[in-house]
Amino acid sequence: MARFPRGISSVSISSKVTADCWGGCQDPGQTDFTDLTNEFPNAAQFQAGEIIPDGQGAALVAWSGGGTIGTTPVLGPFQARVRRFDAFGSTSDYTVPLASFDWSSPNFNRIPRALILGENNVAFGSDGQSAVAFDVTSGTQKWTFQPGDVLTGVALLNSRADGGATGYTADRNSGIADALLTFDPSGTAASFPLASSVNGSPTSNIDNLSFFDPATLLATTTTGQAQLAASIDLQPSEGIWFTEAGDHDQRENSISIKISDPQSIKDGEAASFRVTVLGADQNKPPTYQWSFKAPGDAGNNPNVNFTDPAGSSTNTDGHWFAEPNQACPPNAGPTGPYWDAQYKIQNTVTIPNRKAKTVKTTSTVNAYWNPAGQVNPNDNDITGLPTMASDNKSLWHVTGKGNLARKVPTQATIFVIPQSQFYNKTAQHEQVHVTQWIAGPGHLFGDLWNPDNFYNQIQNLTATSQAGLTIQINEAKVSFFNAQAAIYQQRVSQAEKEAFAVSDQIAPQYAYQNCSRY
């Protein structure tokens, strides 16, 4: 009797449901069957009803139960109930205020009963006598409907995309439908009387109605004929599940497809993206296809490589592209146009028997490094001390160069990450600067921080103690540094011109070009 929804098999349901048991039965939440039976023999009555997806990856189980031991109620009065299993197997219970207090009241057994998942966390239930809309999570009643005529019952057909539902009214004794019903999300009903014929069968009343496909109703007549009828605009919700037996439709498990949030990475870094599909049938897994989009007029060959182009998750590389397509950056600042290359990352998810769906996110690849590298002369120095000696008047003199030595940059610091397409360009640029510090002619800074020049400045210093002379030498080092730094600053423009002459030739010829600055 219960129609198991597709995709429910992944839900962990730790409790059991015992169907159609009269006396000595088990509460669906009770796993200790033996104890309950022993404790309450011939006591309460339980009947299992339909099981449907709850739209959140788990299930709703309709059941009716209650009763007394003698005069003592067990589980309270007999009620139409729902046990909700969440995605982790936890349960909660609530009652559904059906008119008969029972999912399978014998008084309306010619009219199909239903538990249907609607939109917006609402479910609909009917016992043949009434229809109720209620919150899936809490069971809070949204609306109820009961035909005014006691001989008329109500059946549910489907949930609607707008949050309402459709159904029909039917004779309680014969089950013959007499009018279609639509319910808006607040439960306001509209009735559409049915003709006593379908497509030219004037003598046969409609016995039953259900969906044949999303646009067609299947009508069964009292004479046993089956007819297809174009439906009224019933706005069926997405994912209506059509039962093979021609019974009333049930809604397919709600499927949720989500893609990772937008990601921002630096040029050369990797990003990870994932598509999560909830509620799909495990036996019919989705297929995935990753793709990307970039502006058509972008330069520097926009491209995204996916490590697993057909996987539910994938890694990508980070390749900055130029938009606008120009070598020189139009703007300063670490983000925004030009520095941020924004790809659309998309995945087309194909689920068997469903329309393929494409979900999208973005990957922003930033190529801003300011600075990209450096060769820092702040650490330059004249190291060591000259030789010192005192004369016969105890006056200390500088007597030789001692171990005075030149300390200048011998390596660069590259702030661009090694994986970036701009790393080599930057490294080659900085290598030019390192070379400029090699001592001797032919190198732009080869004459700076020359210990011989420093020695010339201190060779005539004197002091009454060696410590005093050392202080003077250290002070002279500061003065010497400042003088050399001033010369260095005057040559910076030339130094950059030489370095850009090399790095400008190296691809990619974007973002870090000279652009006529030097």
Add this chain to the structure above:
Amino acid sequence: MKKAYLGSLILLSAAGFGQDQTIKNEQAAPIDLEQRRELDLGDLYHRVATSRFAVVGTVVKHEGVGVRSQIPSIDSNMAGDLYTINVEKVVCRQTDFDTRALSSSKLQLEPEIPSYLFVPYLPLARGKEKLALGQRYLLFLFEPAREKQKEWTKSFELDPRQTYYRGEELSRGVIPLAKPTPENPMPEQPLVLEKVTRLCDALRPKDVADKLAALNKLAASGDPILANEAELAAKELRKHSD
């Protein structure tokens, strides 16, 4: 060679405890760069008293900082070096040395909270701080005046919500430490760490009388360096608590 610090000592003594006065320390004294920092046991009291914090930490990140609003051109708009320090221990707080309660929220610095040491590129100067990525240090962190911080964050690509420190007396405030390893979880550390720790421990009690008692104990410890620093600290405390 210790006399090489004489010039800076005079400056520091005149500076007292206030934040604004210590800005003078942004310029290096004609210090002796030849001396290994871990062997430098001079002026401990003044060095910690003029530092906002003395911490043990490791450099976890080294970034270049550019000049704000200038289009990058590889290296020609260098504003400075930014070092992110993962602080594992706060050895000293400047508040420990002050009899007046400094309650600025900016004084909060706790272990595990990164702190930032920024070394401006210009003016080119001798003796600036230079730290190595992954290296563990005892750092005497000097907090430049608010105006200087504002100037930095306005001109350079720095976060105005952060506080950026410098080394006290620039490179003198940057002392390399040995890093514990699985093979050697407690490596021998430079003496300066132990002495600064003991001096700071003595100054940590909130009550001035307790501070003085701890300092007197330290003065009588038999360690000539600590005795000298403790006496100096006690003298300063008495002067400021009068």
